[in-house]
Amino acid sequence: MSANADASAPNVTELGYNSKVEGEVVHTTVDAALNWFRKNSLWPMPMGLACCGIELMAVGASRFDISRFGSEVMRFSPRQSDVMIVAGTVTYKMALAVRRIYEQMAEPKWVIAMGACASTGGMYRSYAVLQGVDNILPVDVYVAGCPPRPEALLDALIKLQGLVAKERTIWNLKRDVAPAKYGSLGIELGEKGEVVHP
Amino acid sequence: MPTPLELAVRLQEAFPGLVSAPTEFRGEATLKVADADRIAEVCAHAKKALGFDMLLDLSSVDNYGADPRWTVVYELYGIGHGAHLRLKTDVGEEKSELPTVSTVWRTADWHEREAYDMMGIRFAGHPDLRRILMWEGYPYFPLRKDFPLAGKPTELPDTAFTRTAPLEGGPFVTVAGGKDSMAREPRARTPE
Numbered sequence: 001m002s003a004n005a006d007a008s009a010p011n012v013t014e015l016g017y018n019s020k021v022e023g024e025v026v027h028t029t030v031d032a033a034l035n036w037f038r039k040n041s042l043w044p045m046p047m048g049l050a051c052c053g054i055e056l057m058a059v060g061a062s063r064f065d066i067s068r069f070g071s072e073v074m075r076f077s078p079r080q081s082d083v084m085i086v087a088g089t090v091t092y093k094m095a096l097a098v099r100r101i102y103e104q105m106a107e108p109k110w111v112i113a114m115g116a117c118a119s120t121g122g123m124y125r126s127y128a129v130l131q132g133v134d135n136i137l138p139v140d141v142y143v144a145g146c147p148p149r150p151e152a153l154l155d156a157l158i159k160l161q162g163l164v165a166k167e168r169t170i171w172n173l174k175r176d177v178a179p180a181k182y183g184s185l186g187i188e189l190g191e192k193g194e195v196v197h198p
Numbered sequence: 199m200p201t202p203l204e205l206a207v208r209l210q211e212a213f214p215g216l217v218s219a220p221t222e223f224r225g226e227a228t229l230k231v232a233d234a235d236r237i238a239e240v241c242a243h244a245k246k247a248l249g250f251d252m253l254l255d256l257s258s259v260d261n262y263g264a265d266p267r268w269t270v271v272y273e274l275y276g277i278g279h280g281a282h283l284r285l286k287t288d289v290g291e292e293k294s295e296l297p298t299v300s301t302v303w304r305t306a307d308w309h310e311r312e313a314y315d316m317m318g319i320r321f322a323g324h325p326d327l328r329r330i331l332m333w334e335g336y337p338y339f340p341l342r343k344d345f346p347l348a349g350k351p352t353e354l355p356d357t358a359f360t361r362t363a364p365l366e367g368g369p370f371v372t373v374a375g376g377k378d379s380m381a382r383e384p385r386a387r388t389p390e
Binding site for chain 2: 093096125126131
């Protein structure tokens with residue numbers, strides 16, 4: 001090989017993006033950059049409440065490997081989480097606790113309702129089960145299944161990444177974020193930040 | 199090794215007039231205890247003298263519309279002889295109370311709490327008779343026959359709330375003899 005082989009050889013194909021082409025400068029918008037950071041490091045709050053929690057563990061394990069999408073860091077503290085994955089049956093006994101953990105998460109935050117129970121109450125048309133976690137939380141993505149396959153949850157995560165990528169992040173930063181009312185049941189935050197259902 | 203029936207007869211002979219003659223069904227012996235207030239006594243004898251050292255289950259039945267309304271069922275098992283025995287006793291609705299057997303088998307503690315939680319039967323002398331599945335302050339007993347399947351709305355701010363579940367004519371039901379799965383498993387069926 002001669003010294004100038006890479007400049008003249010016709011059979012060399014560049015694979016991938018060569019950042020040197022633009023002199024190490026990338027043109028983008030702040031929204032796109034921030035959203036790109038956010039969507040590739042969505043740390044989940046694993047709200048494993050029933051059998052869906054087992055599938056959620058499988059998603060985190062090596063066979064399905066959620067870390068391919070930057071979400072392997074399951075945070076058991078809501079303060080460090082970005083997306084709450086409600087995996088399983090939300091009973092009325094648990095409902096206010098779920099909402100409380102959601103309120104403890106820092107903005108920005110998203111919710112995935114995993115499985116039939118979290119989405120609609122599922123097969124539990126019952127006195128004890130909340131008929132869908134969207135009665136108390138703003139859900140971004142619903143996953144069908146009982147329980148869903150791990151691939152279905154990964155698909156939901158990719159769909160959520162698509163939603164995050166389209167957000168108007170800077171515009172939302174300027175917005176005054178007041179504690180919102182979600183769902184049909186009118187749960188509110190009390191004076192000390194406690195979750196109450198008046 | 200004594201058979202379940204032999205052990206049941208021995209328990210009956212120890213409490214003449216209180217414990218009925220055993221009935222047998224597919225090798226399982228069942229005894230009826232006439233006076234629910236003496237159930238702990240019978241259970242203590244079954245454990246100490248007859249080797250039933252394990253309480254497998256304690257459950258309750260709502261004979262809605264009949265008197266006495268409640269039947270409490272005890273499933274006994276002996277690890278040494280491997281025999282099962284079922285004890286049943288009736289409790290009236292106005293009383294709704296019988297002595298605890300948690301002094302005989304400690305495992306009865308949570309079983310009795312469940313029976314109290316779901317059916318509202320109290321167990322006198324229980325060390326800690328609180329609800330076990332529903333929360334403290336929930337006003338109903340959901341396993342009673344007169345409690346609707348869809349539940350009732352309740353309100354306990356700071357703790358929990360409940361709403362009526364949308365049953366849309368019935369829970370998930372099956373109809374025998376339908377020609378396809380749509381006919382056999384309708385989405386809902388209004389009770390006749």
